[in-house]
Amino acid sequence: xxxxxxxxxxxxxxxxxxxxxxxxxxxxxxxxxxxxxxxxxxxxxxxxxxxxxxxxxxxxxxxxxxxxxxxxxxxxxxxxxxxxxxxxxxxxxxxxxxxxxxxxxxxxxxxxxxxxxxxxxxxxxxxxxxxxxxxxxxxxxxxxxxxxxxxxxxxxxxxxxxxxxxxxxxxxxxxxxxxxxxxxxxxxxxxxxxxxxxxxxxxxxxxxxxxxxxxxxxxxxxxxxxxxxxxxxxxxxxxxxxxxxxxxxxxxxxxxxxxxxxxxxxxxxxxxxxxxxxxxxxxxxxxxxxxxxxxxxxxxxxxxxxxxxxxxxxxxxxxxxxxxxxxxxxxxxxxxxxxxxxxxxxxxxxxxxxxxxxxxxxxxxxxxxxxxxxxxxxxxxxxxxxxxxxxxxxxxxxxxxxxxxxxxxxxxxxxxxxxxxxxxxxxxxxxxxxxxxxxxxxxxxxxxxxxxxxxxxxxxxxxxxxxxxxxxxxxxxxxxxxxxxxxxxxxxxxxxxxxxxxxxxxxxxxxxxxxxxxxxxxxxxxxxxxxxxxxxx
Amino acid sequence: xxxxxxxxxxxxxxxxxxxxxxxxxxxxxxxxxxxxxxxxxxxxxxxxxxxxxxxxxxxxxxxxxxxxxxxxxxxxxxxxxxxxxxxxxxxxxxxxxxxxxxxxxxxxxxxxxxxxxxxxxxxxxxxxxxxxxxxxxxxxxxxxxxxxxxxxxxxxxxxxxxxxxxxxxxxxxxxxxxxxxxxxxxxxxxxxxxxxxx
Numbered sequence: 001x002x003x004x005x006x007x008x009x010x011x012x013x014x015x016x017x018x019x020x021x022x023x024x025x026x027x028x029x030x031x032x033x034x035x036x037x038x039x040x041x042x043x044x045x046x047x048x049x050x051x052x053x054x055x056x057x058x059x060x061x062x063x064x065x066x067x068x069x070x071x072x073x074x075x076x077x078x079x080x081x082x083x084x085x086x087x088x089x090x091x092x093x094x095x096x097x098x099x100x101x102x103x104x105x106x107x108x109x110x111x112x113x114x115x116x117x118x119x120x121x122x123x124x125x126x127x128x129x130x131x132x133x134x135x136x137x138x139x140x141x142x143x144x145x146x147x148x149x150x151x152x153x154x155x156x157x158x159x160x161x162x163x164x165x166x167x168x169x170x171x172x173x174x175x176x177x178x179x180x181x182x183x184x185x186x187x188x189x190x191x192x193x194x195x196x197x198x199x200x201x202x203x204x205x206x207x208x209x210x211x212x213x214x215x216x217x218x219x220x221x222x223x224x225x226x227x228x229x230x231x232x233x234x235x236x237x238x239x240x241x242x243x244x245x246x247x248x249x250x251x252x253x254x255x256x257x258x259x260x261x262x263x264x265x266x267x268x269x270x271x272x273x274x275x276x277x278x279x280x281x282x283x284x285x286x287x288x289x290x291x292x293x294x295x296x297x298x299x300x301x302x303x304x305x306x307x308x309x310x311x312x313x314x315x316x317x318x319x320x321x322x323x324x325x326x327x328x329x330x331x332x333x334x335x336x337x338x339x340x341x342x343x344x345x346x347x348x349x350x351x352x353x354x355x356x357x358x359x360x361x362x363x364x365x366x367x368x369x370x371x372x373x374x375x376x377x378x379x380x381x382x383x384x385x386x387x388x389x390x391x392x393x394x395x396x397x398x399x400x401x402x403x404x405x406x407x408x409x410x411x412x413x414x415x416x417x418x419x420x421x422x423x424x425x426x427x428x429x430x431x432x433x434x435x436x437x438x439x440x441x442x443x444x445x446x447x448x449x450x451x452x453x454x455x456x457x458x459x460x461x462x463x464x465x466x467x468x469x470x471x472x473x474x475x476x477x478x479x480x481x482x483x484x485x486x487x488x489x490x491x492x493x494x495x496x497x498x499x500x501x502x503x504x505x506x507x508x509x510x511x512x513x514x515x516x517x518x519x520x521x522x523x524x525x526x527x528x529x530x531x532x533x534x535x536x537x
Numbered sequence: 538x539x540x541x542x543x544x545x546x547x548x549x550x551x552x553x554x555x556x557x558x559x560x561x562x563x564x565x566x567x568x569x570x571x572x573x574x575x576x577x578x579x580x581x582x583x584x585x586x587x588x589x590x591x592x593x594x595x596x597x598x599x600x601x602x603x604x605x606x607x608x609x610x611x612x613x614x615x616x617x618x619x620x621x622x623x624x625x626x627x628x629x630x631x632x633x634x635x636x637x638x639x640x641x642x643x644x645x646x647x648x649x650x651x652x653x654x655x656x657x658x659x660x661x662x663x664x665x666x667x668x669x670x671x672x673x674x675x676x677x678x679x680x681x682x683x684x685x686x687x688x689x690x691x692x693x694x695x696x697x698x699x700x701x702x703x704x705x706x707x708x709x710x711x712x713x714x715x716x717x718x719x720x721x722x723x724x725x726x727x728x729x730x731x732x733x734x735x
Contacts, residue, residue: 119557178560182560183556210567211571213568213570213571217576220674224664224673229664232665300578300579300582
């Protein structure tokens with residue numbers, strides 16, 4: 001008998017050690033407030049961001065309506081128009097697009113990579129509660145006449161602090177998501193085999209980790225300046241918003257929309273039912289788009305920096321990864337079939353709007369093509385870049401809503417309503433196009449973004465289209481929410497895999513239990529393990 | 538009944554995967570370095586702009602003695618050696634050495650906080666100037682990073698005392714060391730960009 005350093009154990013003992021105790025599922029309020037379950041945290045992010053997002057969209061609609069007749073319509077007082085404009089812009093990213101994307105990612109990514117949990121579950125929960133507190137404080141800061149251009153010193157301090165809290169919360173969520181993809185994959189699921197959505201979330205999270213800390217450093221500077229140094233630099237209420245404008249223009253704004261690409265690729269490959277031969281190209285395209293969205297170097301921008309070869313090249317090159325991804329995704333239909341699903345409409349709508357924004361961003365990056373900005377040193381005061389920004393944000397929102405629909409049996413208890421789900425992305429696509437294109441046109445013909453006491457953004461004639469567009473976006477969001485109502489209803493026979501999925505998340509029951517999977521995962525030998533399982537049968 | 542099945546060895550260990558705490562720490566370190574890259578980048582850009590116009594960067598009467606900063610730099614380097622020693626000692630299961638090394642690291646970190654705050658009392662620099670604002674922001678943020686690194690190292694020390702880390706698993710200590718090395722690297726940049734070049 002061979003002698004070993006560790007005594008041999010019986011099979012029974014080994015099995016007993018192997019079988020970790022099943023954690024009990026908390027119930028009631030504890031299941032929400034004290035949960036470290038990634039699905040619960042993701043759902044909290046989704047619900048809250050949709051509620052706050054509707055407020056932000058409503059604010060945008062009010063600005064568009066005021067733009068119809070700025071001389072006669074007075075929706076916003078002269079004192080508050082500047083502040084609320086910044087709330088609308090900050091809100092689109094930090095109250096709507098980013099938390100919605102984080103929410104769906106927290107639900108789906110651990111399932112996709114076959115993990116029983118998200119990495120650092122308590123940190124992920126803290127990121128939600130921190131984000132929720134930061135969102136509340138952000139709105140409170142505006143309510144007390146704070147924020148950029150605010151008159152209350154305490155309100156301005158609160159705005160800076162809330163921005164810091166929001167940024168850190170997003171970063172913590174990003175670290176949690178990226179670590180999940182890097183370190184919690186089962187054996188055999190190499191990074192090259194990672195589902196495209198999980199891959200795109202990894203790229204997005206890495207870009208958040210590499211760019212948002214620069215914003216946090218700036219926020220530290222703002223706070224010290226405003227609180228202790230007498231507002232001599234970036235802490236002045238009039239300097240706060242111009243200092244963070246780099247967040248809202250290309251290339252940086254694209255970091256919000258990187259997961260759109262993964263969602264697009266994942267959904268279309270799934271409906272095709274085929275293996276993706278050009279997976280490497282698709283992954284490289286998503287990675288390249290992530291790299292080309294690095295805009296933190298514009299933190300202290302100048303006219304020369306904006307016209308530099310680097311910015312121009314990044315703007316122009318950003319279109320190529322989208323085209324490469326579209327090509328590699330189209331290739332799967334040569335081997336597979338096509339089934340029209342609501343998820344496909346969401347994915348295509350989000351991709352088209354992002355492509356519109358990125359193509360416009362490329363155009364806007366060409367020096368002297370647009371009329372000279374009206375404020376020297378400002379990075380996005382031409383309304384053209386408002387259109388680019390809206391395109392990226394709306395693409396992320398459409399993909400986020402599409403993600404809830406597509407992974408409804410993982411987010412909720414049943415599939416979403418497919419009929420309403422077919423209509424919603426079409427309304428969203430039309431609304432997004434009407435929101436974005438008029439601003440691009442206004443920017444090209446030289447109508448700058450005038451933040452005067454009356455809001456005068458865009459062309460008076462085209463602002464009607466923008467008002468209709470934002471209204472349609474709000475309608476599309478509401479339609480999506482209506483289509484999600486079945487997710488709340490219990491069902492004994494809800495399918496685990498309504499789409500004949502290809503990746504591991506479809507092995508989880510509906511709704512997934514605390515540890516995600518009931519049965520052992522199969523041995524993974526390809527990027528499409530469920531095709532392997534079907535072929536074995 | 539002693540059957541061959543009953544005497545089977547336990548299942549093979551799962552294949553080595555990247556370690557969660559280490560990966561998370563590496564990502565957090567990357568983010569922290571980017572925050573300092575932004576802060577120090579703004580500092581250098583503003584300083585360059587003032588000097589390019591023929592102005593004086595530091596307000597008149599400001600003293601920025603090099604000695605406390607250099608002592609701080611040397612102390613940070615020493616702490617880098619001691620935390621490496623701690624990781625190595627745990628790897629060899631020399632627990633007494635590990636406790637001593639971790640204690641020394643924490644002591645060196647506290648000494649750097651002391652030297653930086655001493656420098657604040659010496660330099661006679663008001664925060665109400667652009668140079669003062671940026672210097673206090675950069676060095677103050679680094680003090681916060683040192684505190685975070687010390688807390689991380691202290692937690693890992695207590696976990697080591699509790700027997701969690703040993704020769705075959707020292708992930709937590711390696712993660713704490715990684716964060717601490719980043720703290721040292723940032724201090725080196727601050728030392729040169731602010732204390733040496735002034």
